[in-house]
Every structure is written in C-alpha cells, then in structure tokens.
Amino acid sequence: MPRYFVRAVFNILLLLQINVCFAAVYVNVNNPTPGAGTSWATAYNDLNAAFAAAPSGADIWVAQGTYYPTTGTDRTIAFNVLPMYVHVYGGFVGNETLLTQRDFRNHPTILSGDIGVKGDASDNSYSVVRFNAGANGSSTFDGFTIRDGNANYGYPGSTTPSEYNQGGGIELYSTVVSFYTYAYAQVLNCTFINNFAVYGGAYASYSTTGTIAFATAFNCVFKDNTAVVDGGAYATVSVNGDVVYTDLLNSVFINNKTINGGGSAISTYVDTNPNAVRVNVTNCVFYNNPLPLINSVLLNGAAVNRIWCSYSIFWNPTPYPDNSFISSGGVTYNTCDMYMATASSGNTNVDPLFVDAPAGNFHVSPCSPVIDYAGYAYYGAPWNTDFDGNPRLQGGSEDLGIYESTKTTFAAPTVSTPTLNYCEGATVTDDLSALVISPTGTLNWYDASNNALTGAPTPSTTAAATSIYYVSQSVGTGCESPKTQITVVVAAAPSTPLDPGLSYCMNATPADLDLSITKAAPTNTLIWYSAATGGTVLPATPVISTATAGSQYFYVSQKAGCESGIATVEVKVTKTDAPVTTDPAPVYCQGAAATPLDITGASLLWYTAATGGTGKSTIPTPSTTTTGSQDYYISQTLNGCESDRTVITVTVNNKPAAPTTTNTTLTYCVGVPAATLDATGTNLQWYTGATLLPAAPTPSTATAGTENYGVSQTVSGCESQQTAISVTVEAQLPAPDATGATYCLNDPAIALTATGNDLLWYTTDAGGVGSTEAPQPLTMSSGNTTYYVSQSNNGACESDRTAVVVTVNDLPQVSINTAGKPACRGTYVTLQASGAASYQWSPATGLSNAAVSGPLALMDNNISYTVTGTDINGCKATAQVNLQVNDNCGDYVMPTAFTPNGDGVNDLFHVVSYNVPKTFNMQIFNRYGGIVFASSDINTGWDGTQKGTPAPDGTYVYIIQINTSDGKVINKKGTVLLIR
Structure with missing residues (x-):
C-alpha cells in the first residue's frame, strides 16, 4: 500500500473524529470533591473513571499534575482509552474555558506508571496508556508527559511478543478480527520519558489475529526510553499478518536505546506478511541514539521496504561511520541529513546549524542549509505545521527537521581593491581586512582552495607569485554570506648585487665602487645606502679609504622597476702583522750549541737592520764563540702585503763556578726526619742523577x-758544574714482641714483660719519655689499659712501639629468684640464679641438681642456700637465699566485698589459693535467685556485670564447689557486697 494512501486514510479518520463531538469532560487530580466531570468544579480526579463515563466523541480535558493508572499494585491496569473517537487533552491549569487557553509545555500533565513503591521500576505498570481496537476507534491523545512504564512481562525468561511486553508508555493493542474494526491512536504534543519494554520502549503498535492498527506521533519527544529487542522509542509488531500503519511526524528522538542491539529509535517486527507494516518517518530529528537507529525485522520471508524516512535529520555529538544509513532491506532513506563524512545516495551531510542540540533546542540558524531543502510532504491539517505550530512551506520548499524557518541571506563583502600589486620582498604592514569596506558582520577568510584561515592574511612578498584569497562575512547567528575574491600579485625584483670581495693593502690606491659591482642588466641603476636596513640613500657613490687597516662596509641595491634587496659590500684593508716569536731574547752560554732562531709567520724575510736592506729567506743560527749580543730582524708577507719587522736579540754569557755546601756526606736512621739539603749559590738547581728536581730536596728516610x-747554580742564564752530596739511611730495629694480661677485679698483678734490646716502656703510642722499668698493672677497677714498648741499638734508631693491653674484668652480679610462690611443706620450690655463665649450689641437700642455674628444692624444713656463679672470664661471685616452710598453702580465700570501678584495686570478686584444684565451679546469684555469673576457672573472677551491663550495688550470694589437688572436696557458700 503506498505511503501517500496511508496518509489519506489518516486524514479521513481525522475528519471522522472531528465530526463526532460532545461537551468536554473535566479531570483534575487535585480536586478534593470529584463529581460528574461536567465542569472544573465537578471534575473527576481519576482519569480512568472519566474514560469509563465519557461518551464516544467526547473531549476530555485533564489538568496539570501526576496521574497513576491505579492506586493499587495491579501492573496490567493502564489508562484505558475506552470511548470511540475520544479527544484527550492535557496541559490545563484547571480554570480554562477554551481549548486554546491550555499550555501543556508549562503546565505538564504527567501520566506515570510508577505505581506501587515509588522509584522502584520493578512494580510499575506494564503500559501507562492502552488503546484497544473496537473500543476506541480513532482517538486523540494530546499534550501529555508519559513516563515510567515497564512492559517487561516474561523478561528476561521470554521475549515472545505479548500484550504486556510492548509499549511501556503507550500500547496500541488491536486484537478484534475485522478489517473494519481497528485501533487508531493519534498522539500529539506528547513527551515520552524513561519508559521500558521488550518491544517499543515508549510506544508500540501491536496487531494480532487479523486486525488493523493505525498509529501516529506528531510533535512528540521520545527521550531516554529503552527496549530489550527492538524499538527503543517506537516499535510496530505484526503477528499473523496483521496490518499496522504508522506516521511519525515532527518528532524528536533523544538518547533512546536497546539492550540486544535492535533499532535504538524505531523498529518494525513482522512474523509472516512483509507487506503488513508501513512506517513513515517525516520531518523528525534523531540525536544521540546509538546505531542501529532504525531496524526492520522480518522473521519469515524476504525483507521489503516497510520504513520510509524522509525530510529528517540524523545527528550525533560525533559523526556516524559512513554507510550507517543506506537504503536496503526494510528501510529507505530519502532527502535526509546525516552526520557522516559521506552521505548515502539521495541524502546529504550538511551541518543543520542547530541552536543548541545538547540542550534539546533543535531550531536551526536563519542560514541553515536544511531550510527550504526538500519538496513537500503532502499532509493536510493539522499535520502541515511544524513543531512550533508554524505552517510548512515558508519558502519554496519544505525544511528538514521539526521546524520550518525563513532563510536569511547576506551580501558578500565589498573590497576597495580587488587586485593588489607588490614588488618581491616589499614590506606589507596591513592584512587584507583593510580592503573590506564597512563590513556588516564577522569576516571569514579562505585560501585559494577554500580552506578556512584563522584570520585575515597578510600577503607574503618573499617570492614572485599570484595568490588568491576569499572573504565572506557572518552575522551573529552564524550565517555566512557569499565570498569575494582578492588577488595578490607579487612581481619579481632584480637579484641582490653580489659582494665583489674587494681587498687592498693599507695605503694602496682603491678602485671606483660603481665599477666593482656586477649588475643584473647594464641598464639597472645602483642605489647606495647608509645602512643595510633602515638607512638613507647616499647622494653619491662612496669612496674607499685605505689609510687604516680593517673592514669597511658599503650597502647597495639595483633597480629595474622593482628594487632588489640591499647587498652588503665588504672592503678589506689589510695590514699584515709582524711575525711572532716565542723567544724574542734567547740567551746562550759561551761555547754552548745554538739552534736556528724560532719565529711564526708566512713568507719570512731575515734582515740585519731595522729598515732597508735586502731580506733573506734562510733562517740564521747564532754563533756562541764570543760573549755579547746580536740583533736579527724578520718580516712576513700575507696576501701580497709585507709586515713590519720583529727583532730578536741573542745574548752569549760566561759559565759560573759550582756552588758550595757545608757537608757533602749525611747519615740518618730509618724514619727519622731529614733536613732539607742546602748549598750556597745563585739560582740553584738540584738533581738526582740526570733528573732535575723542582726544589731543594728533603731526603727520604723511609728505607x-x-x-x-x-x-x-745559574748566573746570567749559564749553569755551572754540579756539587755532589751523599745521604745514607741506616735500618731501624723491628718493634719488640710482647703479650698483654687479663685479671679479675682486685686480683694481684705482676710486672709486664717483652722481648728485645734496650727496652723502653711508654703510656702513649707516640711521644713521651720512655722508662727502662716495666710497669706493674693495677686491678682495683675494671677496664682496659694499654702500655707501649720499643727497642733500640744502644739508643740509636729506636723501633716502633708495641701495644700491650691489660684487661681487668668485673665480677659477675649473681642473684636468686624463687618465683614468688610460697614454700609449702612437701612441695618443690624453683630456685633461679642469674648473672653468671655457670653455677654451684651449697648445700646440695634437697636440690634436684646443685650445678644448674634453676634447681628444684624440696621443702621439708627451713633452709639457706648459697650459689657461686662463674662468668665467661672465670670471675666468681656468690648470692644467698633463705627459705621458710609454709604449712597453710591449701586454703581458699575470697573477699567479702569488691569495687568494680576500674581503678585496678579490688575490681574482681575471685577465689585466692596457692592450690591448683582438679575441678572448680562458682555461681553468683542476685537477691531474686537469678544467676548473674558462673565460672569453672579459679583464675576467672566476676567483674560486677550481668550480660555486659553493670549489675546494681547490693549483696549477692555465691556457691563454690572445689575438688583440690589432693582430691579433697570443699563447698563454700556466702555473700559478697558489690560497691560502686
């Protein structure tokens, strides 16, 4: 069935419902005294009650507020549109007398499926609104916010289509077997938010058993809705070949999604008859819905075109991949705008210039390319208006998207000079914006390839070329005018003159500068400047001066229409420096061998006079036969320029006598510091063999x-013969052998001994005066004392000192501990000695072992024990302990009162005894006979609490049964006073 036929059927049905009208029925959820709904004062406060009472063709006016399908928890209950051809309108305050007075955008009427526990989606209504075939015929739902439906019947166990798993917001449910009995839902100006379903998260048309359903959505917003299988916003489900026709016009789809990857916005689901379903999507906007947006599913048979998308915009915060929207299978795209690099055939990818898409404002700027883009959709009233209610076709063609706008155009900028001419290298101070005459908006600049530039370009004159630029202007709305071309022609300048590289010797006659410059063409004119940049033109050609050495700089260009760059001409006036010598006054001793004179230079000439004469190139060697001085003069020649002459004066002196010394033979012991050698003379030089020393040496006595x-000695540069000095170092004796001694405190000591000759004893390792008498150590205090001893050979060449260490050790600190237990007759007491390495007890009577640190003592009588402890150094000390026999060790004692206040004193009621019983049982009762504490451990006492809570002050009764260590049974009963 052609889609235009479907539109015609929609219009006929609209006329049918318009012709059947009755008085309005009023509904106000906030009316505390509901009545028959004939006025706002008697308005129903239950919308389903109004549906049940309203006649066919009635207008139902619903005031602002939130309405729920039921006050109970039956999820199958929806707002059931029962009357035929009913018109349901929302957005009223509750006092209007005309339909045109309502404002559904500012006074929302909310139909919510959030029954049961608020905010818990699991118990929400399956569908918020339900249309049924045969019950409502062609009905209108206009100006509502429909939210929080949860058509999840059977999910996740099953996704088979059913009455309660489709259309979480609205379900158009057609089940009557008759072509002439149909369900027709006209949904206008409605917003679907946060609805969930297995099919059609917000809106679903479900037709089964040979029925017909017609669905429309006009000027609607579908936002944040979710489906499991298909149609995050809208789905058509046809079972058993049933017919479902749908028109979606002027509607917005935002952030809708599916869980299983079906169409995030729209889907058709057909089981047998591919021709049973038609969906027209016209002048809609899709924003930020994941791919695939639109899906067509045919379970049995080949797919055919069932969804037509036209005049719509598919946009996203980021571009879709190419080929995301291709007409194939069951979906056709024609005359749509798609955000991708390459639009599919019959569509475009222009930026629609939304005002603020992320904020939900899908108006476009006045110069948007989607204005007047398409043909005409051929809809009759009220379908031939845009989302704001404005008529379509405000221009020559229909706009894409949900709004119809009038396109605004702007004149291209006017420029004062369309073509600019420059010489190559010219200075350009202004950018091209200076050419635009009275711009009326923001200027946009482009290069010759229409690539956008960041700002107005400044022409480059670095090379000869012709450059093209374009400029347009945009107004505040972002609309851009046509472009104006600007041409920049840069003519080539003659080449910059070359530096001829002029060079002159000082005082030579220079050439004319004009004649020294090679011009690019003979007719070119040379122009001389005072500086390379920023200078002035000289009135005449400058003249070279050779009066002083150095470089002179001149600045010149050549001109032939355009002027060349300025060349710097360097003229070098050379003064050759005199050659350099490292030794301008060499001195020789008479008869010494001389070397050729040394000087650095090029093309050297040697003279015998300061001026005049003829130079020779041979380097002379001075004669040392006679004493006196001789001058030599040398020049060098560089680049043809001879320098001044350098003088070298050679002097020949007499040779002096050898120096004198007081002692030419010296003797030292090894290790004894030697004196620095000395002698009498001038400029003394010291040697060992042929090696020259830097200063007078100090002989080494190390070996x-x-x-x-x-x-x-050296006088006037001449060195004398050497005077010989011999130094002998005799060997030192080795340090003597000696052994230290170790004592205990206050032991008698003997004098120290060592092996060696002529021994000397010291108290320090160096210095001091040695004693021939060996020291006798003192043992009155503990610690280490070091003595030192050396030997010599009759007092000469004394050896190093040997250290002799005497150690006096402390006596051990021996003590005895009896572990604090009573000495009960017939029992053992552990004696524990400490402070030494080994022990010996005396007497050994009653001891388990008299040679250990902790023997057991059998207590039969009072007794004293002495222990002798020996430490690791062999030093000894003693300690003593007196033991008294106790005949009362088996008693069991308990207090008569206790104070559990946490001060650490008498905080517990417990039994004290030195006998460890075999069994123990204690119970404590309050005055009512209730047990407050029990324990089978004699070491565990009562802390004055009952079940973790402090027990009250007062008297408590205790009962205690004890089986002592020797098998005796003791029963004790009494009272204890708890005081806080």
Missing part, C-alpha cells in the same frame, strides 16, 4: 740505603 744528589 735504608744511600742516595746521591747534585746541585748547580
């Missing part, structure tokens, strides 16, 4: 042996 030294 025995003989070292020979020599010393010379």
